[in-house]
Amino acid sequence: MTSPKLANLNAKLANEFDVAAQALVWLRESIPQLVGAIAVLVIGVILVRLLSKAADRALIRSGRVEPTVAKFLSNIIKYALWVVLIITVLTQFGVRTTSIIAALGGLALAVGLALQGTLSNVAAGVMILIQRPFRVGEAISAGTVTxxxxxxxxxxTEILQHDGLYVMVPNNELWNKPIVNFTRMPTRRFELLIGIGYSD
Structure with missing residues (x-):
């Protein structure tokens, strides 16, 4: 007859052997997925770097986009590519990415609502840099700022008023008001009213 201690030891050893066997089976079945995920990760990192650099160079060389906007757009492209790469790698491991995508969408919506004013300024800044209603060094008037x-x-947008005051105006306020550019056109009409007395 075996003692209770020996029986417990045998049970523990059998349990450990079962766990080790299950781990080996899982590892054997997961090796193809692991190799595929590593391959996708390595190739994806190389592609993300190449595509982000190519997008950055294309935006800068186009000459139609301001450097600030080009950097902003290239960062958006880079982060979007990283998100796609991470989701693809998780898919290789068998992870259901539908819930992750839904969570990211909800997070983006929450951040958008929380930063609504800031994002409106960013959107207005991008539109100003693309449409170019004014450039650095030009004299403008928008709302109460001249x-x-x-x-x-x-x-x-940083504006130096004619009285010497330095003003930082949120881009959303500039974009939502009529902008008068005094420097853009080289020739313009100037009206000067001179009063003359009837006795002259």
Missing amino acids: GTVQGIGLFT
């Missing part, structure tokens, strides 16, 4: 443009960013 002065010379010192810098254009994604969030704000």
Whole structure:
């Protein structure tokens, strides 16, 4: 007859052998998926770097996009490619990515609602840099602000007023108001009213 301690030891050993056998079976079945995921990851990293650099160069060489907008768009393309790569690698492991995509969509919606004002300034900044209603060094008037443009960013535009005051205007406020550019046209009409007395 075996003692209770020996029986417990045999049971533990048998349990450990079962766990090891299950681990070996899982590893044997998962090796193709693991190799495929590593291959997809390596190739994907190379492609992401090449495509992001190519997009950055294409945007800069086009000459139609401001450097600030080109960098912003290239970063968006790069992050989007990274998200696609991560989802593809998870798919190779058999992970259901539908819930992950839904969670990312919900997170993006929440962030968009929380940063609604900031994102509107970014969108207005992108439109200003693309449409170019004014450039750095030009004198403009928009709303209650009149002065010379010192810098254009994604969030704000820097304007030096004629009285020497430095103003940072949110791009959304500029984009939603009529913009008068005093420098764009080389020739313009100027009206000067001179009063003359009847006795003269």
